[in-house]
Amino acid sequence: MGKTLGYARISTNEGQDIESQKAALTKLSAIVVFHDVGNGSSLDGRDQLEAAIRLLEPGDELLALHPDRIARDTADLLTVAKRIVEKKAVLRIHDPSIVFDGTDMMAEVMLTLFGMIGMMEKHFIKARQRRGIEAAKLRGDVYNGRPATINPDDIRQLRSEGLGATEIAKKLKIGRASVYRALAA
Template sequence: MPKVLGYGRISSGSQDVASQKAVLEKAGCAVVFTETGNGSKLDGRTQLETAIRLLDAGDELLAFSPDRIARDTADLLMVARRVVEKGAVLRVLEPPLKFDGTDIMAEMMLTLFGLIGRVEKHFIRARQARGIEARKAANGYHGRPPSIDPAEIRALRDKGLGASAIASQLKIGRASVYRLLGEEKQKA
C-alpha cells in the first residue's frame, strides 16, 4: 500500500513547525519529517534525505509549499527528480501541485516557484545587509555573540587535554579550538 510522507521545514528556532506538521498530517501523511534550517541549501537537510530514502514506488512526498523544500530552482528540481527516480510523486499543498515527471506544466511550475524562492532569498539577504549596515552606523552591531567560552577551552588545555579531546568534550569543532588557542598566542 502506497504511503504519504510529509516534509516540513522552518528557517529558525523562533518559528514553530507544528502548524506545517498539523496541515500535512490532516492531508494524509503517515509520518512528517521536520527540520529547522536554511532553505537556501540542501546540505545538512538530513530529514529531507531520510524522507526521500524511505520512498518506494507509488509513494508520495508531500510538502506545504515549494519554498519549504528549497529556495533555489536547481535544488527544487533536483529534489523533485530524486523523488520521481524512486517511482514516487512530489506533491505540494500551496499552491496545489503534483510532480510525477511526466507533466511539463508541473515542471514549469516547479521551476517558476524555485525562481521565486531564489528572488525572495535575494531580498532577504539584501534586507539583512541593510540592517547590519544601519546597526554598524549606529555603533550597535557587534556580530553574533560568541558561543564558545575561551576560558573553558583554556581550563581544559591547562588540564593537559589536546585539541581533539577539548573539541569532543565541548561538542565543537577542532578548528574552533585551534583558532581560539591561536588567538591567545598572538595576544601574548
C-alpha cells in the same frame, strides 16, 4: 497509491513552530512527517529530507505544504523533485497545488517558477540584512553577527568521546554541516 510521507521545515526554533506544519500535513494524509530545522538556502544538513526520500517506494508521494519548505533554490528544488521521481514516487506540493511525477511539463515549469521566487526572496532577505548592517555601522553600532547558538566545546567534547558527525548533530539537534564547521574552526 502508496503511502504519503510529509516533509516540513522551519528556519529556526526561535519564534517558529513546526507543529502547525506537521498538523496540516497529517490532516492532508501524511502517515509520518519528517522535519528539519535550518534555512532553505541549502540542502546541506537536511537529514530528515534525505531520510524521507530514502524511504519512498514506487507509488508513494512526498508531500510539502509549500515549495519553499523543500528548497529556496531552483536547482535544489528540481534536484529533489527528480530524485523523488527516480524512485517512481511523486512530489506533491499543497499550496500552490503541484503534483510532479516527471511527466507533466507544466508541473516542472511551476516548480521552476517557485524555485526562482524562492531565490528572489532569499536575495531580498540578504539585501535587507546588508542594509540593516550598514545603517547600524553608520549609527556607530557594533555588528557582531547573530549570536552563536552552538557551543563548539560541546561538539569537541562529543567528538572526543568517539561520536561521529551524524550522532553529534542528532544529539545536539543541529545540522551536520554545523558540526563540521565547528570542528574545522
